Amino acid sequence: MKIIQTNFHFLEPFEPLEKVQNIIVHHSSRKNMTAEQCHEFHQHKRGWSGIGYNYFIEKNGDIMEGRGQHVGAHAYGHNRSSIGICMTGDFDLEMPTNEQWTSFLWLSGYMMKLHDLHPHQVLGHRELEGVKKSCPGLLINLHEVRSQVMEYLQ
Numbered sequence: 001m002k003i004i005q006t007n008f009h010f011l012e013p014f015e016p017l018e019k020v021q022n023i024i025v026h027h028s029s030r031k032n033m034t035a036e037q038c039h040e041f042h043q044h045k046r047g048w049s050g051i052g053y054n055y056f057i058e059k060n061g062d063i064m065e066g067r068g069q070h071v072g073a074h075a076y077g078h079n080r081s082s083i084g085i086c087m088t089g090d091f092d093l094e095m096p097t098n099e100q101w102t103s104f105l106w107l108s109g110y111m112m113k114l115h116d117l118h119p120h121q122v123l124g125h126r127e128l129e130g131v132k133k134s135c136p137g138l139l140i141n142l143h144e145v146r147s148q149v150m151e152y153l154q
């Protein structure tokens with residue numbers, strides 16, 4: 001599996017990540033949003049530099065690079081020390097595709113090795129303090145996510 005490089009134009013220079021403490025899981029909460037549409041949305045509607053996630057996983061499992069190994073804009077207070085992985089879809093209503101899930105496990109495993117992380121450091125966005133939204137979706141059981149990540153690593 002591989003990470004697909006994108007050539008999104010960001011408005012501000014990238015900043016290096018600090019010591020990565022977490023992987024934070026998100027959904028796009030929009031059923032068919034692509035990485036490119038997300039980039040446009042974050043830049044033009046949110047007024048950010050560009051796509052806020054470090055990586056974005058399409059329905060077909062393609063892993064698109066967003067901010068990569070640079071500071072993102074996806075989890076207030078945690079952007080400097082986490083990798084934000086977004087799977088596209090509205091997981092309040094639908095589950096990730098098998099292709100997305102396979103890619104997510106691979107990418108999480110890769111990031112965990114790169115940053116020396118353990119499964120308990122994989123968090124859903126809604127598990128962060130002060131977060132009111134359901135992200136990464138009501139259908140996603142984060143204990144199950146962590147145990148599948150652990151299983152994948154073994």
Ligand SMILES: [Zn+2]
Pocket residue numbers: 025026027074125135136
């Ligand atoms: Zn989120």
